[in-house]
Amino acid sequence: MNEGSTRGFRAYTSKHLDGLLQRGGVGDEERLRIRAVATVLPFRTNAYVVDQLIDWSAVPEDPIYRLVFPQADMLPEADVTRLASLLNAGARNAEIQAAANEVRMRLNPHPAGQLELNVPRIGQEPVPGMQHKYPETLLFFPKQGQTCHAYCTYCFRWAQFIGEPDLKFASDDVDSLVSYLKDHPEVTSVLFTGGDPMIMSEAVLRRYLEPLLEVEQLESIRIGTKSLAYWPQRFVSDPDSADTLRLFASVADAGKTLAFMAHFSHPREMESPIVEAAVAGILSTGAVIRTQAPLIRSINDDPGTWSSMWRRQLTMGMVPYYMFVERDTGPQDYFAVPLARAYEIFRDAYASVSGLCRTVRGPSMSATPGKVCVDGVAEIAGQKVFVLHLIQARDPELVGRPFFARYDPKAVWLTDLQPAFADRFPFEPATVQRLSA
Template sequence: MYPEYVTKLEKVKGISQEELKELQPVEEKYKFRANEYYLDLINWKDKNDPIRKIIIPSVEELEEWGLEDASREHSYTISKGLQHKYRDTALLLVNDVCGSFCRFCFRKRLFKNVGKEVVRTREIDKDLDYIRKHEEITNVLLTGGDPLLLSTNKLKSIIESINEIDHIKIIRIGTKTPAFNPFRIISDDALSNLIKKITNSGKKLYFIVHFNHPRELTSASIQGINILQNSGAIIANQTPLLHGINDNPKTLSTLFKKLSFNGIPPYYVFQNRPVMGNKGFTIPLEKAYSIFLESLEDISGLAKRPRFVMSHESGKIEVAALTSKNIIFRYHRSHNLDNYGKFFVFKRNPQAYWFDDYKELVEIYNYKSF
């Protein structure tokens, strides 16, 4: 059973004619896409419903703010569809379509410039040759868009080609399909068979899923997750911290608990990137970190595993601590290997949204020199 896709706001029953007129310029600038399953999760009586905010356009998206490519992914692009930012990990953009379009997506540029950055199955040989020649790469991440919007045959062709490379030990798939359309997984035995084949070969297949709010973890989505797990896949979850969606400590805590109850370790919580159209979803960094810390207070260690990070141009920068005067950062992942071991102490800036907003450096510590 596949839910029907909706690509025009006028087809969404819960939106009034007045709202449609107001949202027309947003829809013209940033594409809309959803499906009946996910739209049915919305409480249409609540204008501030968090599921509605995830998927339904808002006039706030027209506010001039942010960059098209806030993490400067183009700086690490080797060839069409291939990025190599971290020494052991290559990233393949294999699709520029998602089950639905999150309004806070940090790659909105892909949906505006269709085909510009994404590698098609028939074009992937050049990217695979690069991966073969670079034996330091042990992980390959398939992302986009959503790889699970590809047919299983196309996905199989890509994954099996990667799996044949001896030094690749982990293949990752970044996907929101278990939240947006779990029936893609439930209805496809071929996908389960593919996962079993890869895991039986001795390699590990990870699905990095995107549940942003506890209400997305429906019985159908949990059934889809169970199928992936029972086929041998390893699951982890990541989410940005989003204003009006999960920026309440109780909501975030409930999400972490519900994930852990279903065998899904929380992985990363991201500070929302300063991307065009995303201002309405952002929270000042220090406030966001405080919400994150508070959400961890009453949950078990198994649910308490996420790290609060920024996907900065230079790497994944983790917020390590706050004091009354200072904020402390460290590189969780870095393109420049010299950054590992360093703690960066800055004077606090309550108005900061991003690492670049901190100007007053207090000190740099390097634990390797202790």
């Protein structure tokens, strides 16, 4: 890949999709079907991804292309055919959007009870734009960070980007954030997420970060971002890149850890020299970069890809952190890897790297009760089972305690599993009644 450009950011959205697909030699009928999928799921990319990361001679199999461009078979055939017919007939936009919304509502737009179960309150009033799932960690969704430099086709927060107000959660109320933290001294870490907080300018980001530096209980501030992969210029050549790095340094100066939670889905995202420069710049501020990504069919579902990523990340000074399981939302049926295969991929990749890379954990499901890790497959008392444990849990008493599920080679998510050696999982209420499998 060529070295990243230092020119200004240029976004591509659905209005550019047809022209970009022609660049890849995609035929008329296939382009129409891809455009149909893009009426349901959001599409956004940029010139750096298009010009520097995608191998257009390898389309449609190129992994970065599949990472950011919708595919015609990502949704049920009947839905794609219906939407394509509407587009082809020149239907009114309102009619197309109504049909697209019907499909969206079947895709579990907010998994793990995000809108209902995690909402913090000040007094009796819910506080918008925050989630408090685990005692020590608060998630905050800055209003100006509810987009990304490019959207991943697998993104579990796709509902944030489709323009439906009822499906969004965000806030620009920093005072309420600080007030909530002071009322909840158990919170020691704030995670800024979205979207991508690094879409914000330094001046806007500063408005959110600086007040937290005065909150004594806070030990760490995290930023969840894909910017190192999709727009590393943000830390090297953007007009406010130097100011941004100085802002990062102020977190360390205040005695707190800035944890940069970087998403890398494929080794190619780290090949550009500008990524090396961006990583070096961030690390020079005293920040720690931890890396994570989901396991995605057709993009990174083999051990060699993961071991290559982890080795490269270690060489660059980053810390491998999580391999996630594709969440139960959006086009999960298209991207999901069965849990049994996910464990094999993780195990084989983990076995091929040094101990310094083995900071990584997974494969992990961010499910309603918490982060459930698949530790392995075993035979116990003549029964083949999955061995699991909760890395994080709504109930801290359950963290780290192993439990078992009946082996199912087709299971892709926690809800596909049945408990083994018990009538319920430890996170389920005693009143739960399960049907015998």
